[in-house]
Amino acid sequence: MSDPSSGAGANSELREFLRSRRARITPEEAGLSTQPGTRRVPGLRREEVAQLAGVSVDYYVRLERGRHVNVSETVLDALARALRLNDTERGHLFDVARPTIGRSRPMPPQRVRPGLYRVLDLLSDTPALILGRRMDVLAANKMARALYTDFDALPHRDRNMLRFMFLNEAARGLYVDWESAARGTVAGLHLYAGRHPDDARLAELVGELSLRDKDFRRWWADHDVHRRTYGAKDYHHPVVGDLTLGYEAFGSEGDPDQVLGIHTAEPGSPSEQALRLLASWISEPATIRLPGPA
Structure with a gap:
């Protein structure tokens, strides 16, 4: 839901969630040594997240673009650790990265018992x-x-x-x-x-x-x-x-x-x-x- 009015699905939400989480972590906080020069992006670069999570840069780039729907639990756990997600954020990452089949079915009305x-x-x-x-x-x-x-x-x-x-x-x-x-x-x-x-x-x-x-x-x-x-x-x-x-x-x-x-x-x-x-x-x-x- 990067465009709030578009109703975009889970892949869009995965893309924006990963971007927002890596933008809030500095290399120093992640335990990485910084290189001289001005950084063009806030927080971690994509290649730094990939390094911390132990995956290839190409794989992480495809994942952040929402193009990988069969990501494993092991990779998601590694990303959660790399991005320092709390329990709620980790659960959200799993939700948006591994959408449940059949979610688009109409929802029945809610009733209070x-x-x-x-x-x-x-x-x-x-x-x-x-x-x-x-x-x-x-x-x-x-x-x-x-x-x-x-x-x-x-x-x-x-x-x-x-x-x-x-x-x-x-x-x-x-x-x-x-x-x-x-x-x-x-x-x-x-x-x-x-x-x-x-x-x-x-x-x-x-x-x-x-x-x-x-x-x-x-x-x-x-x-x-x-x-x-x-x-x-x-x-x-x-x-x-x-x-x-x-x-x-x-x-x-x-x-x-x-x-x-x-x-x-x-x-x-x-x-x-x-x-x-x-x-x-x-x-x-x-x-x-x-x-x-x-």
Whole structure:
């Protein structure tokens, strides 16, 4: 997906991912001796990556151009070490270098299991939501609706965390460090793109955001990938003020592209008090149930 609006497949993503990873590593960091003179490219040259990975320069050049689809696991492991990839980046490299046959088949609509809806009902005092493909918001409880936005009132295509983050002006005021939060969502979407390069709705989403937001366009071109399973974020809510919330992400055994995200506050903290105030501000106790888009 070097051209965000083109829907290009895994070979294009492999090319751009390898280029972006070698551009961020200096020869000194890789343990290579540098030659006198000015380097024309940032980071490592192709021949230096090939040397570090123990493959021929011709082989690596063909691989970086996306022309080698039968690359072995041994070579990918060597490249991951040479480029100093973390576990998430290594997994992404395997995804884009060895695309699964049959990925282009139509995706069935995502459905939230009744049991997960009951979980959201039970989480009445803390924000919780279920994200699906492309970070589509499949379901959200009343606290998540109060914290973020009324996803239920939006058209189906707009019930998406990326569209909320980049196209809803309120999001920029909600996150204390909006840039960090926004870059994290872009990196998460890139991780998804590696698994589903032929998702037509992904191509539509990336194309729209690239046209409408220069920050998204720039960060998408970085090809960073990141899997957020836990952490904390600072918010400035227009009703309850500042609060720091931890988050935990839980995958679904029945649908690997479905994640339950739960926010928590430190017991006895001002953030916990702010959540209680937010809960008291909400008059409607029903869970917001959002039919999941395809």
